[in-house]
Amino acid sequence: MLSERRLQVLRAIVQDYVGTEEPVGSKALTERHNLGVSPATVRNDMAALEDEGYIAQPHTSAGRIPTDRGYRLFVDKLAGVKPMTAPERRAIQNFLEGAVDLDDVVARTVRLLAQLTRQVAVVQYPSLTRSTVRHVELLSLAPARVMLVLITDTGRVEQRMVDCPAPFGESSLADLRARLNSRVAGRRFTDVPKLVEDLPEAFEAEDRGTVSTVLSTLLETLVEENEERLMIGGTANLTRFGHDFPLTIRPVLEALEEQVVLLKLLGEAKDPGVTVRIGHENAHEGLNSTSVVSVGYGSGGEAVAKLGVVGPTRMDYPGTMGAVRAVARYVGQILAES
Amino acid sequence: MLSERRLQVLRAIVQDYVGTEEPVGSKALTERHNLGVSPATVRNDMAALEDEGYIAQPHTSAGRIPTDRGYRLFVDKLAGVKPMTAPERRAIQNFLEGAVDLDDVVARTVRLLAQLTRQVAVVQYPSLTRSTVRHVELLSLAPARVMLVLITDTGRVEQRMVDCPAPFGESSLADLRARLNSRVAGRRFTDVPKLVEDLPEAFEAEDRGTVSTVLSTLLETLVEENEERLMIGGTANLTRFGHDFPLTIRPVLEALEEQVVLLKLLGEAKDPGVTVRIGHENAHEGLNSTSVVSVGYGSGGEAVAKLGVVGPTRMDYPGTMGAVRAVARYVGQILAES
DNA sequence: CGCTGGCACTCACATACGAAGAGTGCCAGG
DNA sequence: CCTGGCACTCTTCGTATGTGAGTGCCAGCG
Numbered sequence A, B: 001m002l003s004e005r006r007l008q009v010l011r012a013i014v015q016d017y018v019g020t021e022e023p024v025g026s027k028a029l030t031e032r033h034n035l036g037v038s039p040a041t042v043r044n045d046m047a048a049l050e051d052e053g054y055i056a057q058p059h060t061s062a063g064r065i066p067t068d069r070g071y072r073l074f075v076d077k078l079a080g081v082k083p084m085t086a087p088e089r090r091a092i093q094n095f096l097e098g099a100v101d102l103d104d105v106v107a108r109t110v111r112l113l114a115q116l117t118r119q120v121a122v123v124q125y126p127s128l129t130r131s132t133v134r135h136v137e138l139l140s141l142a143p144a145r146v147m148l149v150l151i152t153d154t155g156r157v158e159q160r161m162v163d164c165p166a167p168f169g170e171s172s173l174a175d176l177r178a179r180l181n182s183r184v185a186g187r188r189f190t191d192v193p194k195l196v197e198d199l200p201e202a203f204e205a206e207d208r209g210t211v212s213t214v215l216s217t218l219l220e221t222l223v224e225e226n227e228e229r230l231m232i233g234g235t236a237n238l239t240r241f242g243h244d245f246p247l248t249i250r251p252v253l254e255a256l257e258e259q260v261v262l263l264k265l266l267g268e269a270k271d272p273g274v275t276v277r278i279g280h281e282n283a284h285e286g287l288n289s290t291s292v293v294s295v296g297y298g299s300g301g302e303a304v305a306k307l308g309v310v311g312p313t314r315m316d317y318p319g320t321m322g323a324v325r326a327v328a329r330y331v332g333q334i335l336a337e338s
Numbered sequence C: 001c002g003c004t005g006g007c008a009c010t011c012a013c014a015t016a017c018g019a020a021g022a023g024t025g026c027c028a029g030g
Numbered sequence D: 001c002c003t004g005g006c007a008c009t010c011t012t013c014g015t016a017t018g019t020g021a022g023t024g025c026c027a028g029c030g
Helices: A004-020 A026-032 A039-051 A068-078 A086-097 A102-117 A170-184 A189-196 A205-222 A235-240 A245-257 A259-267 A317-337 B004-020 B026-032 B039-051 B068-078 B086-097 B102-117 B170-184 B189-196 B205-222 B235-240 B246-257 B259-267 B317-337
Strands: A120-124 A133-142 A145-152 A157-163 A230-233 A275-278 A290-297 A305-312 B120-124 B133-142 B145-152 B157-163 B230-233 B275-278 B290-297 B305-312
Touching (some): A004 A026, A004 A039, A026 A039, A068 A275, A102 A120, A102 A305, A102 A317, A120 A235, A120 A259, A133 A170, A133 B133, A145 A205, A145 B133, A145 B145, A157 A205, A157 B157, A170 A189, A189 A205, A230 A259, A235 A245, A245 A259, A259 A290, A305 A317, B004 B068, B026 B039, B086 B102, B102 B120, B102 B305, B102 B317, B120 B259, B145 B205, B157 B205, B170 B189, B259 B305, B290 B317
Antiparallel strands (some): A120 A230, A120 A305, A133 A145, A145 A157, A290 A305, B120 B305, B145 B157, B275 B290
16 A cells, blocks of 8 residues: 555656656656655655556656556546536536537537547437437328438437338328327337337238338437447647657547447446546557546436547546536536427 | 640659659659650759749758649649549449438548548538428427428438427417428528518417517528538548648648638639649638648539548649549439439 | 665767768750 | 759768766665
8 A cells, every 4th residue: 555645746746747748757746746755755655656557757767657557546546526617617508508409519519628628529419229209200202202300308300211112191191100209209219119019000001011111210210320429529639649649649530530439438438427548448549548538418317428538648637527527517407408 | 834844844743742742853753754854954844843933842952842833733734633443433332322311421421532532521511501492390399399390302401499489389380380381392492581481471460479480490590600511531641641740730620620611611612623722722821731622512413512622732633633523423413312 | 664865877868070862053065 | 955964052860979857776864
């Protein structure tokens, strides 16, 4: 177990390194934080911290920098979440309130997060499977062509074209629309398959094929793979990464373009609170030198999606966590209102 | 006027520089292209080309690189558009055909363009103002709350929440829906304001306020500012920009995040064919070292939106132009089918 | 036992110098 | 108008050297 002072030394190292972006030495440490001991003592502590794997030196006779393990300890034990100031909270609220539709909410959230944290922001659209159905609309565009429109309680709208095997009359369509809505409106998307499975039986033989086609399109829309969308922003902040970044930035940009990777990344956050994954804790190789701070958000008590930021492992964790948490909270409010 | 050979020299310089990314000297030129003259002669030609402002040397006693003006001449007079090969065309078509909805079409187009050109791809959603109305749907979500859904012939869907000044009955809603659609279905969005202006008069006094509110929301949705959306991708390709790129890549990423800037950029392309804007021809400062290749696309004869790529001025213009043109053509086809 | 000051040691980094090489401009001759 | 030759200019790269930050270790002190 590390002594109290050694933990303080680690905290000081993390703070200084995050601020200066340069390896921090024993002398500088004692000057900037009054630890009450001499550089030599700090050196001993640093040697111990290095043995434990919390810090490392890039090369002999340079200062120390925190390792992923060091940041982990810092986040878990040494630092809290820095709450937003009142003016900041007001600004967040104001900015989000101007949104006209869900796309706009998400777009604004991304910009806000990127600006607040000066990092790359990732916001997942409210998940379909975790939402409830507000309305299902069917529009006849041609005799054998129907547009299916799905609307969730979070304001998300999905649409699909359906090519019917046989012409489908206006009255049959109205019938299907009514039956469908009476069964699924207000229900969770996950329950929809069971709720509609016997629906074709209620129709005339000639329409049954079309009804089945419409329903299967509906169910397809709910399949996990298609339904997860997200928006990213603030990639320009990647340029503040480090001096060496040709090699650093490339894999990150590539990872950010892979929606699948990002969704996994956000999905891993299980905790009800803010989740932090540091450096190599991220499964994806390209993100080994980044940290991901994420949290769920939702219109009610339950999370319907995730949002977060991606930044260098050398980041201001308390501040970032505070910003992410605050934004998630306000987005949830906005969604609940709409 | 430049002699034929000098133009050939310029063409050779552009091609070599695009290939090697390094300033090209007179000796290397004569070796790789059989111009039939000696390096000394080429040197004279190069001096002339430099006087005219088509090429420049980064520093004394280095090779020459093309200037923006040089690229312009190359694009206008010295190079054509390189058509895609048959397998490439098939691949494009196959890839786009798997799309399930408009978002998917746009997303796939972005990925395709980025991959084909190895540059940053930008695709604008089909414009509302240049499309026609397929259907307007009104859904009653609460007594005094209506959702407005707009569907275009290109498959684009916009929705807005409307808070009504007074409760609005199902029958009035159905009435409004029917009247609205009979007036605007199949018409161009730009004509909608005139077509609906007298609509409130057909309703009872108590509903008139609500009808006006719904209509004004509809018109707001059509306002230029809100209706232009776009998607970008392939930003990882920016890392192939140059060796110096901290300074190069930053402003480009920033510009790409400004939707307004990008829309202007694409909007400037007036030509029915492929438009190329080179380096300083781009109004936005951050894009002074990039070229933008763009083209309109549309479901019918007319362009409903633009797409293009952003890359270094040192790019393979004929190949890029070919890819952009081909993708635009196939996207148009896909949209026409849906 | 823990803290401290002192001291020798190690590298990264910056600066300077020199050689190499690529490329140019110019000129005289064909 | 083209060509070979030649002197000149700079960038680039490798080597050498000095400087300084930072370290590890040790002996002494409270």
